[in-house]
Amino acid sequence: xxxxxxxxxxxxxxxxxxxxxxxxxxxxxxxxxxxxxxxxxxxxxxxxxxxxxxxxxxxxxxxxxxxxxxxxxxxxxxxxxxxxxxxxxxxxxxxxxxxxxxxxxxxxxxxxxxxxxxxxxxxxxxxxxxxxxxxxxxxxxxxxxxxxxxxxxxxxxxxxxxxxxxxxxxxxxxxxxxxxxxxxxxxxxxxxxxxxxxxxxxxxxxxxxxxxxxxxxxxxxxxxxxxxxxxxx
Amino acid sequence: xxxxxxxxxxxxxxxxxxxxxxxxxxxxxxxxxxxxxxxxxxxxxxxxxxxxxxxxxxxxxxxxxxxxxxxxxxxxxxxxxxxxxxxxxxxxxxxxxxxxxxxxxxxxxxxxxxxxxxxxxxxxxxxxxxxxxxxxxxxxxxxxxxxxxxxxxxxxxxxxxxxxxxxxxxxxxxxxxxxxxxxxxxxxxxxxxxxxxxxxxxxxxxxxxxxxxxxxxxxxxxxxxxxxxxxxxxxxxxxxxxxxxxxxxx
Numbered sequence: 001x002x003x004x005x006x007x008x009x010x011x012x013x014x015x016x017x018x019x020x021x022x023x024x025x026x027x028x029x030x031x032x033x034x035x036x037x038x039x040x041x042x043x044x045x046x047x048x049x050x051x052x053x054x055x056x057x058x059x060x061x062x063x064x065x066x067x068x069x070x071x072x073x074x075x076x077x078x079x080x081x082x083x084x085x086x087x088x089x090x091x092x093x094x095x096x097x098x099x100x101x102x103x104x105x106x107x108x109x110x111x112x113x114x115x116x117x118x119x120x121x122x123x124x125x126x127x128x129x130x131x132x133x134x135x136x137x138x139x140x141x142x143x144x145x146x147x148x149x150x151x152x153x154x155x156x157x158x159x160x161x162x163x164x165x166x167x168x169x170x171x172x173x174x175x176x177x178x179x180x181x182x183x184x185x186x187x188x189x190x191x192x193x194x195x196x197x198x199x200x201x202x203x204x205x206x207x208x209x210x211x212x213x214x215x216x217x218x219x220x221x222x223x224x225x226x227x228x229x230x231x232x233x
Numbered sequence: 234x235x236x237x238x239x240x241x242x243x244x245x246x247x248x249x250x251x252x253x254x255x256x257x258x259x260x261x262x263x264x265x266x267x268x269x270x271x272x273x274x275x276x277x278x279x280x281x282x283x284x285x286x287x288x289x290x291x292x293x294x295x296x297x298x299x300x301x302x303x304x305x306x307x308x309x310x311x312x313x314x315x316x317x318x319x320x321x322x323x324x325x326x327x328x329x330x331x332x333x334x335x336x337x338x339x340x341x342x343x344x345x346x347x348x349x350x351x352x353x354x355x356x357x358x359x360x361x362x363x364x365x366x367x368x369x370x371x372x373x374x375x376x377x378x379x380x381x382x383x384x385x386x387x388x389x390x391x392x393x394x395x396x397x398x399x400x401x402x403x404x405x406x407x408x409x410x411x412x413x414x415x416x417x418x419x420x421x422x423x424x425x426x427x428x429x430x431x432x433x434x435x436x437x438x439x440x441x442x443x444x445x446x447x448x449x450x451x452x453x454x455x456x457x458x459x460x461x462x463x464x465x466x467x468x469x470x471x472x473x474x475x476x477x478x479x480x481x482x483x
Contacts, residue, residue, distance in 0.1 A: 132321050132322075132323040133323060133325060135283055135323055136319065136324065138281075138283060138312055139281060139315070139316060139317035139319070139386075140312075140336065140341055140385065140389060141313035141337065141342075142337075142340065146341070150325075150340060151327070155326060
């Protein structure tokens with residue numbers, strides 16, 4: 001009876017390139033969903049800031065739903081529920097949502113998810129701009145548009161950086177659940193390595209290193225950006 | 234020329250302005266005095282529509298606006314004919330001193346950028362900040378920020394500059410530098426309406442002093458008339474409280 005071989009650093013090194021080869025999937029999901037999420041989140045923020053009746057109540061429910069439901073449940077609801085719900089409409093345009101691959105649903109889920117969080121970030125940032133700044137802008141005769149572009153947006157941007165950074169990092173980590181609907185990202189590749197070699201721990205350790213490294217870099221990057229703009233705080 | 238007719242403004246059930254009539258000639262420096270809560274600041278803010286008055290008319294140069302029916306365009310027009318110096322400065326935090334001064338001319342008045350910057354430097358030099366062009370507001374003292382605020386107002390060549398307690402938020406030792414700058418520009422014949430608690434400054438700089446209390450103009454006249462020979466009891470009481478008859482020396 002030999003020792004059971006649970007773990008070896010050699011295998012971590014061996015699997016590492018395989019993990020890295022799927023890193024782009026993780027990053028694409030993260031970036032795409034954040035871009036869509038930011039657009040959608042800004043719209044939601046506008047609804048909230050302009051106090052648009054009915055829509056505002058809907059966004060309140062939406063945000064609390066997203067906040068209150070685990071991300072993997074959201075993922076399954078979008079993956080299984082969205083085609084069932086929307087297909088009758090889309091089929092009229094000859095689009096069958098069931099033909100879309102898992103990747104699209106994953107991006108949709110994370111986009112919906114980050115939209116909720118980012119809408120809160122954007123709302124808070126814009127409300128965080130000192131009222132006196134607006135009065136200053138009005139006093140020199142700026143239009144509302146000029147006021148927003150020249151004064152509100154740059155300052156709100158600065159206010160938003162730390163929280164935006166947090167959302168980016170948590171979205172990046174949340175994408176590790178994408179494999180549950182069959183997307184072969186870094187985590188997805190671990191399962192196939194495990195099936196082949198019966199070793200999965202090394203894969204997870206490797207993935208941990210990659211996620212961790214990315215998050216550290218993002219964190220440092222955002223705080224450097226914040227510091228760079230600090231001058232006018 | 235600026236005219237305010239029957240201006241009225243309430244906040245909830247609190248009537249802050251109860252029908253103000255005021256007219257200011259071109260080049261005139263009008264100082265508004267009065268106890269806190271008398272509506273001085275509200276009057277100033279209603280003139281440039283930072284607050285929308287409930288009733289009354291405002292005329293600035295060729296623009297005549299009924300406060301109740303003011304359109305967006307008219308309000309913008311009024312904003313562009315006036316400039317304001319705020320108690321809390323309200324400089325744009327994301328812009329340097331020079332950018333603050335040039336912002337109005339470049340963005341609002343579409344002056345060529347180089348020209349606006351050049352003029353901005355000149356204005357900052359005039360208020361004694363020739364070494365602070367590139368400083369952000371956070372890097373400046375209150376007195377310096379307020380002087381940038383004054384330069385920002387001047388850069389617009391407004392028909393009137395409204396000063397809303399420009400020294401009230403300053404440390405005592407910084408008040409002098411700001412008042413000095415205001416005095417200097419008063420001599421250039423720029424129309425100004427100033428709300429202040431600095432009595433000797435008011436006496437010095439004003440062509441006319443307006444005393445307000447409880448939302449009405451109680452009395453107005455030359456500094457001499459008001460400070461030395463007030464007709465109304467309320468004015469006398471106020472001035473007595475503000476300028477003590479005796480000074481104690483130890």
